[in-house]
Amino acid sequence: MSASSAPAGPPGPSRPARARGTQATTGPEVVLEAAGLRRAFGDLTAVDGVDVRIAPGEAYGLLGPNGAGKTTTISMLCGLLEPDDGAVRVAGHDLAREPAAAKSAIGYVPQEIALYPDLTARENLAFFGRLYGLRGRALAGRIDAVLDIIGLAPRADDRVGTYSGGMKRRVNIGAGLLHEPRLVVLDEPTVGVDPQSRHAILESVAALSAEGTAILYTSHYMEEVERLCDRVGIIDHGRMIAEGTRRELLAELGEADRLDLVVDGDAGDVAEACRGIAGVVDAAAADREVTLLVRHGRARLAEVVATVASAGATLTSVELVEPDLEAVFLALTGRALRDDG
Numbered sequence: 328m329s330a331s332s333a334p335a336g337p338p339g340p341s342r343p344a345r346a347r348g349t350q351a352t353t354g355p356e357v358v359l360e361a362a363g364l365r366r367a368f369g370d371l372t373a374v375d376g377v378d379v380r381i382a383p384g385e386a387y388g389l390l391g392p393n394g395a396g397k398t399t400t401i402s403m404l405c406g407l408l409e410p411d412d413g414a415v416r417v418a419g420h421d422l423a424r425e426p427a428a429a430k431s432a433i434g435y436v437p438q439e440i441a442l443y444p445d446l447t448a449r450e451n452l453a454f455f456g457r458l459y460g461l462r463g464r465a466l467a468g469r470i471d472a473v474l475d476i477i478g479l480a481p482r483a484d485d486r487v488g489t490y491s492g493g494m495k496r497r498v499n500i501g502a503g504l505l506h507e508p509r510l511v512v513l514d515e516p517t518v519g520v521d522p523q524s525r526h527a528i529l530e531s532v533a534a535l536s537a538e539g540t541a542i543l544y545t546s547h548y549m550e551e552v553e554r555l556c557d558r559v560g561i562i563d564h565g566r567m568i569a570e571g572t573r574r575e576l577l578a579e580l581g582e583a584d585r586l587d588l589v590v591d592g593d594a595g596d597v598a599e600a601c602r603g604i605a606g607v608v609d610a611a612a613a614d615r616e617v618t619l620l621v622r623h624g625r626a627r628l629a630e631v632v633a634t635v636a637s638a639g640a641t642l643t644s645v646e647l648v649e650p651d652l653e654a655v656f657l658a659l660t661g662r663a664l665r666d667d668g
C-alpha cells in the first residue's frame with residue numbers, strides 16, 4: 328500500500344486550547360463547515376438540508392431518534408457517502424475538491440468494531456497507524472499517547488480477543504485518533520457498552536475537546552449529549568429542528584414544566600386526554616409512560632390525576648422533573664426522543 332493513498336496524518340501542529348462553550352463562527356476558527364447537505368435513498372430523503380459548523384475545541388452533539396439521519400449526515404461529512412447536494416469544508420479544505428487533505432483532518436470512529444482479535448491493542452493500533460502513514464518512533468509515540476487517552480495502557484499488550492465489548496470500542500476510538508485529527512467524529516460510541524467503558528469513553532472525548540480537538544458526537548442518549556457537548560443540534564426526519572447550547576434550547580420551552588407519568592392502561596389515550604388540560608403544551612406516550620409539558624405543572628397536578636382516571640387508566644406514579652433536552656424534543660415534535668415509532 329502506498330503512503331500517498333492513505334490519509335496521511337498532519338504533522339501535528341500545536342493547537343491552542345479554547346474555552347468550553349465557545350460557539351462556532353465563520354473564518355479560520357471553524358474546523359468543520361457543512362452547508363445544505365442533502366441525501367435521498369430512492370423516495371426517502373434521509374438528510375434534508377443540514378448545516379453544521381464546529382469550532383476547535385468545541386464538542387457538538389447531534390441528537391436525534393432512530394432513523395433521524397445522523398449516520399447519513401456524518402457519512403457525508405467524512406467523505407464516505409456522496410451528498411446529492413451541499414458542501415463540506417474540513418480544516419479549510421473542500422471535501423469534494425481536496426478529499427485527501429480534508430479527510431486527513433478527520434478521525435472517524437464508526438460504530439462497528441473493526442479490529443484483529445488475535446493481535447494486542449498495541450499491535451492493532453500500529454496497524455491503523457501505518458495506514459495513516461505513521462512509522463517508527465512517531466508511530467510508537469502516538470500509540471502510547473492514544474493508549475493513555477483511551478485509558479488502556481495497562482492492558483495494551485493483551486490480545487483484543489480477550490477484551491470486553493466496551494474495551495474493544497475504546498481501541499476502535501483510539502484507531503481514529505492516531506493521526507491527531509483536528510475533528511473527531513463518533514457515531515453512537517457508547518451503544519451496548521458496559522458502564523465503566525462508557526465512563527472512560529466520555530472522559531476521553533471530554534479530554535480531547537479540552538485540548539482543542541473539535542468533536543462531533545452523535546447519540547440518542549440525551550444525558551450523554553447534555554453532559555459532554557457545548558452545543559447541540561437536534562435532528563429529526565433529516566432536518567435540523569433546533570440548535571444551540573443546552574441553555575438556549577431549554578429557553579425554547581418557556582415556562583413549561585415536565586411531568587412524567589406511569590400508567591396502567593392505554594398511555595396513548597391518557598396522552599390524548601391530557602392534551603385537553605389548560606396549560607398542557609404537549610403530551611407523548613411510550614409504553615406505559617406519558618410525558619407532559621405543562622405550564623405551572625405543580626398547579627395542574629390534581630387535574631392531571633383526574634384526567635388519567637377519566638381516560639380509563641390508573642396512575643402508578645407521577646413525577647415533576649427538571650426540563651431537559653428530552654423535553655425540548657417533545658415540545659418541538661410532539662414525540663418522545665426514544666419513541667421507536
Ligand SMILES: Nc1ncnc2c1ncn2[C@@H]1O[C@H](COP(=O)(O)OP(=O)(O)OP(=O)(O)O)[C@@H](O)[C@H]1O
Pocket residue numbers: 368371373391392393394395396397398399400547
Ligand atoms: N443505504 C441506505 N439505503 C436506504 N435507506 C437508508 C440507507 N441508509 C439510511 N437509510 C434510511 O435513511 C434514514 C436515516 O438513516 P440514518 O442511518 O442516517 O439514521 P440514524 O439517525 O443514524 O439512526 P440510528 O439512530 O438508528 O442509527 C432511515 O430512514 C434509514 O432507513
Ligand SMILES: [Mg+2]
Pocket residue numbers: 397398399514
Ligand atoms: Mg445511525
